[in-house]
Amino acid sequence: MTLLNNDVAHTLAEHLRAGTTEMSSTDLRVPISHFVSDERAAQERRLLTELPVIIGHGSEIAAPGSFMTREILGIPLITVRRSDGTVGSYLNICRHRGGRVEDESCGKKRIFTCHYHGWSYSREDGSLRGVPYDDFYTHVDKDRHSLRQVRTEERHGFLFAVLSGGQDWDADEWLGPEVDAQLAPYGLDGAEIFLDESFTLDINWKLVLDGAIDVLHPKFLHPEGVGKLIETNTSVWRQYGRHGQSFSPRTRMGDMARAGEPVDADFRLMGSNLFLYPNSMVISTPDHVEFWTVWPDTTTPHRSTTQIRFLVRPEKRTERIEKRVLRSWEILQDAAVNEDWPMELTIQRNAAAWPHGTYLYGRNEQSCQHLHRQLAADLGD
Ligand code: FES
Ligand SMILES: [Fe+2]
Secondary structure (H helix, E strand, O other): OOOOOHHHHHHHHHHHHHOOOOOOOOOEEEEHHHHOOHHHHHHHHHHHHHOOEEEEEHHHHOOOOEEEEEEEOOEEEEEEEOOOOOEEEEEOOOOOOOOOOOOOOEEEOOEEEOOOOOOEEEOOOOOEEEOOOHHHOOOOOHHHOOOOEEOEEEEOOEEEEOOOOOOOOOHHHHHHHHHHHHHHHHOHHHOEEEEEEEEEEOOOHHHHHHHHHOOOOHHHHOOOOHHHHEOOOOOEEEEEOOEEEEEEEEHHHHHHHHOOOOOOOOOOOEEEEEEEOOOEEEEEOOOOEEEEEEEEOOOOOOOEEEEEEEEEOHHHOOHHHHHHHHHHHHHHHHHHHHHHHHHHHHHHHHHHHOOOOEEEEOOOOHHHHHHHHHHHHHOOO
């Protein structure tokens, strides 16, 4: 398994020796209003419902017949594992008069029955199966009252869906060969959720992502923690279509490179952060994969929910690995809860207090630049 290729390692080592980093050709200025404007937030939410986003992980509905219900960007979904192993999602909205059909957050069912007047729908295709007292309706055409489908595709265990119900997308095309090649070696389709935590914060979703992919802050904001483990302001960015990946050296690689020692790609020397546009990222380690998704709030630009999941392949799950994974959760939590998010909270408040002008993303901040450039391109700015 080598995803950290030697080219990247050698480029990082050269930068470390020279005290430089990879850079894009220009700075980027992003209007501060983009973090506080209701209108902008509405545009972004609409965009996110039109793009393939990750709505869950296949292991949450591993067994045929299992389902989960979720509300994502305000859209209620029932996501099921069909008998043939494929995954489907339906709007959790009854075709009679709009009741929520399934209340349980997960379980196993063949038929979903609405509690209001008992209309029932098939797990396999959402088709309407039963209408109590159907003699009393003038006519209910069963074929035209299926639950509305939201096509869902599983890749590397991640469940992708276009929430608006748009059909014109292809999961392989969306991910592209480079992302595919990065994810494939981890066997995430066989991984399970080791830990799943959600945090609703009074911070715009883009600021949370900015903080999570930023390579310029570790030693300043996390002097006693992450800043001691990861070099600040040396990174390599690889763009994969709408997605991309930043590679960062650990301080140990920095010490070795600066001492003139040869360095190769090795998880002990460098790490990577794979950004899956628009709102997810995957940080891989030999033991586990850290998987983030940040959802804008459905009503305000000033709030978002960050879901962090750790994925582990079951055969790797030994006591020793569990301890190591929990330790890395502690480090992450320390950095995020005590340092990153409080800083981002001040930015959100400051943006509300002074929404004029722009924020600056330097040439050395390629990962953050990419997020804002891609959003601007998709929103037609
Ligand atoms: S609203 Fe669902 S059966 Fe009437
Ligand atoms: Fe941080």
